[in-house]
Amino acid sequence: MKATACHHPQQPQEVNLLVENCVAKLRSRGLRRSQGLEALLHHMAAHHRPATLADLSRVQDLASLDQATIYRLVMKLESASLVRRLGLHERATYFQLVVPGHHHDYLVCTSCGKIEDVELTCPVEPLEREIMARRGYSHVYHELEFFGICPACAPATPEAPAIL
Amino acid sequence: MKATACHHPQQPQEVNLLVENCVAKLRSRGLRRSQGLEALLHHMAAHHRPATLADLSRVQDLASLDQATIYRLVMKLESASLVRRLGLHERATYFQLVVPGHHHDYLVCTSCGKIEDVELTCPVEPLEREIMARRGYSHVYHELEFFGICPACAPATPEAPAIL
């Protein structure tokens, strides 16, 4: 049940730039540049992968932050459209920093829960425009996940009982 | 927060056929044709739309069933691949009966939570094959959702200073 997305943490400078941009946007909304906010943004920018609130509070640099604090920070980030929510069929919700120009779709093993990035070019963006045009929706984005049984789990599939 | 999928309940005969097929598959797995199972399948076949466990237990015909019973039935249906789970960014998980040949993607308003069907031809199926081939996954399916702000909510959006 571990997330193993294949994301390269960005270069330190990119990370700092990203953090600064986020802070700037948040400050314009009246938020303060607090120690917790900075630590959280820095982590999410450097490890651009889906994480639950529990995942985040287990991170070394965020361990001093209360879960309620992390929760409230993430909610604020989400309100500012800096963070997006992902439903990956686990009990807890996953969150991920929005990095302009980066979009990722995921491949999840329904047996072991492993989460991988899908590198294929995603053909869905044109549909977003169509939805805006035809349905009158604004701020449209999509979420695409593939579910299946990964090679490692395949032999042990309940429906295809392999005798070990 | 109401689901308003635009699904035509199937014809009664189709519904019965679907239910019979499900029961048959389940029986082969050792499940019994209980009253609760039949009521649940019948409802999910006739109202082929995403529903939470709470939604289901509020249904007239299922009101006599305990939530734990509904939970266990739905889990069994999911194990048998007769039901799929959907993460629509709400706290509760949505479930939907799998109807062979029918696939639906959804459009969710991030403001009011309204859930609509997307009627566009979904270009993702070829990718499923690619994933099976290139990543060695089996039993691959996808889940695609669009999120955005619906026309009704658009004017009242807190942080979208309409740049029309």
Next chain:
DNA sequence: ATACATGCAAACATTTTGCTTTGGC
């Protein structure tokens, strides 16, 4: 008669809120 299915209640995990204290501006 046996084993699965159910109801009821309790345990659990996660999310959300209230209130007091701390800290950024």
Next chain:
DNA sequence: GCCAAAGCAAAATGTTTGCATGTAT
């Protein structure tokens, strides 16, 4: 000093399990 942020703790919500009883086979 003012108001947002954080810490702590508790409430709210949804999911899961245990156990005694009912029911399909």
